[in-house]
Structure formats: structure tokens, C-alpha cells
Amino acid sequence: MLYVVRHGRTEVNAAGKLLGRGDPELDETGRTQALDLANRLGKVDLVISSPLKRTMETASYISDTVETDPRWLELDYGKLEGYSIENIAIFCSIYTAISIVIVLIFQKNYKPVLQNKT
Secondary structure, three states: OOOOOOOOOEHHHHOOEOOOOOOOOEOHHHHHHHHHHHHHHOOOOOOEEOOOHHHHHHHHHHOOOOEEOHHHOOOOOHHHOOOEHHHHHHHHHHHHHHHHHHHHHHHHHHHHHHHHHO
16 A cells, blocks of 8 residues: 655644745644644555655654655755745736736737738
8 A cells, every 4th residue: 555645744734835955844733734744554565755854744643764865855946935925926916817818818809900911
């Protein structure tokens, strides 16, 4: 059986902020979640984790032996890291709307010109 699990909660997660390669530890709720998960899973043969603190800590509740593999690292969100997910969603919605308007303006104003050139 293969289980793919997410790390326990961190203070950054609890605040509703985007968390990628940042490396906070679990908060108390996250530790409780990791312990609960370990109890539900029981004995496992192999645990592989990204090298981030929150993932290693979650994995350590599941097994005393944890292999790390950087291929399991979170995405790198760059400058968006640490911003609230709500604000990112609003920004993306506005950006998408602006992009649609630009495409519509282009189609209305330039498509006839381009069609006449072919």
C-alpha cells in the first residue's frame, strides 16, 4: 500500500498564507495532526520525505527512520511566498480579467486588419 500524506499544520498555514519552500516547523496543532496520522497508519515499511522541517517532523511521528528526497520539495512560489492566499486569488482574478479584456480589444481592433493582410 502506498500512502501520500501532507505535513501537519504550521503557523504560516494557519494564517492562510502561501507556503512553498519556506521552512517553518509544525505548530502544536500540526504535531497533534502528525501523531493522529501516525496512530491511524500504524506500522509502515518505508517513509520518504522532503528535507523541509515540517515534512521531516511529520514523518518522524510515522517512523524512526526517514529517508529524505529533494524531489518531494514543495513548489517555489518566489515572491508570492508568505502572501495571503485570499490576496493572491484576488490578484489572479484581476490579472485574468485584464488579460481577457486585452484579448477582446485585440480581436476587435486588430483581427480585421490581420485578416485583410492574408
